[in-house]
Amino acid sequence: MKNMARILSGLSFLIGLSFLNGCQAIQKAHLSEDPSTKMSVTERYNRGRSFIESELYDSAIEDFNETLKLDPYFAPAHNSLGVAWKKKENYELAIAEFGKAIVLDPGFIEAYNNRGVTSYIMNDYDNAVEDFNVIIQQTNPILASAYNSRGIIWKNKGDYEKAISDYTKAIEINPGYVVAYNSRGIAFREQRQYPKAIEDFSSSIKINYYNEDAFINRGMTYFLMADYDKAINDYNKALKLNSHNPETFSSRGVAWFKKGDLKNSWQDFSHAVKMNPNLAKAYNSRGIISFTLKKYDQAIQDFSKAVEIDPRYTNAYNNRGITWRNIGEYQKAIADYTRTMEINPRDPEAxxxxxxxxxxxxxxxxxxxxxxxxxxxxxxxxxxxxxxxxxxxxxxxxxxxxxxxxxxxxxxxxxxxxxxxxxxxxxxxxxxxxxxxxxxxxxxxxxxxxxxxxxxxxxxxxx
The missing domain is CATH 1.25.40 (Serine Threonine Protein Phosphatase 5, Tetratricopeptide repeat)
Structure with missing residues (x-):
């Protein structure tokens, strides 16, 4: 019953196509008289794909719709139309088009993959898993990316055992699959299996040294292991690959803070907020440094900026409350702690x-x-x-x-x-x-x- 809506939608689509089929000869005769239809189905379809590559999604949608007027049974056009809608973040229309492509061609692996990815974006994990299951079954199984994608969904559902199993299968199929090593490393890290996580991130780096994400993920794992020097070293390498990532500056700033190097920590958080003025956690962390240095006015300013950006940021409310208390502004501190408890009734620190x-x-x-x-x-x-x-x-x-x-x-x-x-x-x-x-x-x-x-x-x- 889980996929009943999809099945009914497919049946409705086929009934509609039956009606169109009866009219198609008249339709094609009519269209052949229009100079704008001189392009063949293939030519118009290929132009639509070129529009997608050029990020001209509205033009692509127009071409795919015209293609489907000429040939409603052309499954690749439905799939590509779904891709264009997905790029425009109209996920419901994208899902509908991928579904039409699958109804017309039940073996259309790319359409299953696209629908599965879109369902995942919509947090519809059950239907996403269904689509990746079909891919794995139909490819006998040779598509490593399907295992990796299904593994991500299992992880998001909290089933780490199944997630790690799928990532491992993806790696067995493609031993050079950098993304799967990264994915499995993250799953190991969230299970606090830090040595295994380090091993996977290191394998990813060995395959592709220019993999910024692997250095960041390994650095985060070293941080959780309290090996701050190695964490900073990995963040340094990630920043050499991409010096414009405010999140990496922020993460390195936390590692410097844990080492007691407030100067470098302050500089990293300041770099982060300069690159991204909406990075609330960097303002919060910089406020903590000011608090540590007893620069309470600066601390309150940064904590206030953090909650302005994210009005539900409980850590920043708590930290501002602590600062208010330290300067004798008890009523303001009470207000901040109360606000924290309203947002999160299970925050013990508040x-x-x-x-x-x-x-x-x-x-x-x-x-x-x-x-x-x-x-x-x-x-x-x-x-x-x-x-x-x-x-x-x-x-x-x-x-x-x-x-x-x-x-x-x-x-x-x-x-x-x-x-x-x-x-x-x-x-x-x-x-x-x-x-x-x-x-x-x-x-x-x-x-x-x-x-x-x-x-x-x-x-x-x-x-």
């Missing part, structure tokens, strides 16, 4: 940050211990860590429950001590909080207090 202000704000009108307790509990349920326990302890203290505050703060310190990444500054803060709660005093935040959970680095990492 819950945690808002709970901290409601627990520790020096302005008593902004504090709300009971709500802070609810928010911090929600944050821990979403993503537990020592920082969120620290906030929960502050919420208990604000409500006057110092026994629970002390107990929770001790758990926070214990969890931090077991962390692979030690944070001496945070640990010192945690002990100060504990002493305050033992003395029966809730903690009070102060402006210019550096962010206690390194949210800046996390935001830069995730962008």
């Amino acid at each position: 819950y945690n940050s808002l709970a901290w202000i409601l627990s520790t704000c020096p302005d008593p009108t902004a504090r709300d211990g009971k709500r802070a307790l609810q928010l911090s509990t929600r944050a821990i349920l979403l993503r537990p860590d020592s920082f969120k326990l620290d906030t929960l302890a502050a919420a208990y203290a604000e409500t006057g429950n110092f026994q629970e505050a002390v107990s929770t703060q001790e758990k926070s310190i214990l969890l931090m001590s077991k962390s692979k990444v030690q944070n001496a500054k945070a640990m010192n803060e945690f002990h100060k909080h504990l002493q305050s709660y033992k003395a029966g005093k809730p903690w009070r935040d102060t402006p210019e207090r550096m962010v206690k959970n390194d949210s800046g680095q996390r935001a830069a990492e995730s962008q």
Whole structure:
């Protein structure tokens, strides 16, 4: 039943052609009297294809329509007309024409491929898979690109095992298929099988050293492995191949940041936004550098630009909220955290940050211990860590429950001590909080207090 709409459309098309067939002799006689039809079907069709190559899609559509008036049964013309509509991003008309080509010629592999790709663009993965299945079955199987295309769809559907299997088959058919190595490498990386991903991207580079995407993908994988030097080296090579890619500058900027090289990081993000003024993540990342350098006005300016470009960019709202808090603009910080939770009700950092202000704000009108307790509990349920326990302890203290505050703060310190990444500054803060709660005093935040959970680095990492 999945393809019933396509089947009915095909039947309707054939019925229409039967009617046209009855009139075709009269139609051709009529057309032969028109000087504009002196071009043969083949000549007009070939001119249409030339128009597509020249990106003159309207002219191509006109020629293919005229071709089909002369010969409604000419499947390649329907296919090419579909290609022209696809180029104009009119995907529904494209799908319809590819379907007509397939009805006329059920073995027309190119039409199946085109319809499958168009269905994929429309996020119609099930029908796309159906078309690539037909290609694979009919080619016995020799078309590596069909396996690669079907693999991409499986990956987008979250079935990595089937995706990797299809990419592997594509590579077996064509051992020099650079795209399939890249595709399989991405699938391995998303499965956190980083060594296998590196191997595939390296194979792609070995086959074609001028493959910019392979260097970028390998660099991203090295970054995830925390091998920032190798990541930067690959981004450098990608930029030698294409020095006008703002995304690569932005990615390299994050790697520089992770190495602590704020100067080079700043320069890369600035290059990125100069090339693409709408690259919100680069503004966000550059804002993080300003925050790290305590240049709060510059940070707010960049975070604000990021949310202006992308009004649903939660990381930028969170980061701006942190910055507002550090300069004592608590109400503005509350507004940004609230906006983040509206956009993404499952963002633990927003819950945690808002709970901290409601627990520790020096302005008593902004504090709300009971709500802070609810928010911090929600944050821990979403993503537990020592920082969120620290906030929960502050919420208990604000409500006057110092026994629970002390107990929770001790758990926070214990969890931090077991962390692979030690944070001496945070640990010192945690002990100060504990002493305050033992003395029966809730903690009070102060402006210019550096962010206690390194949210800046996390935001830069995730962008």
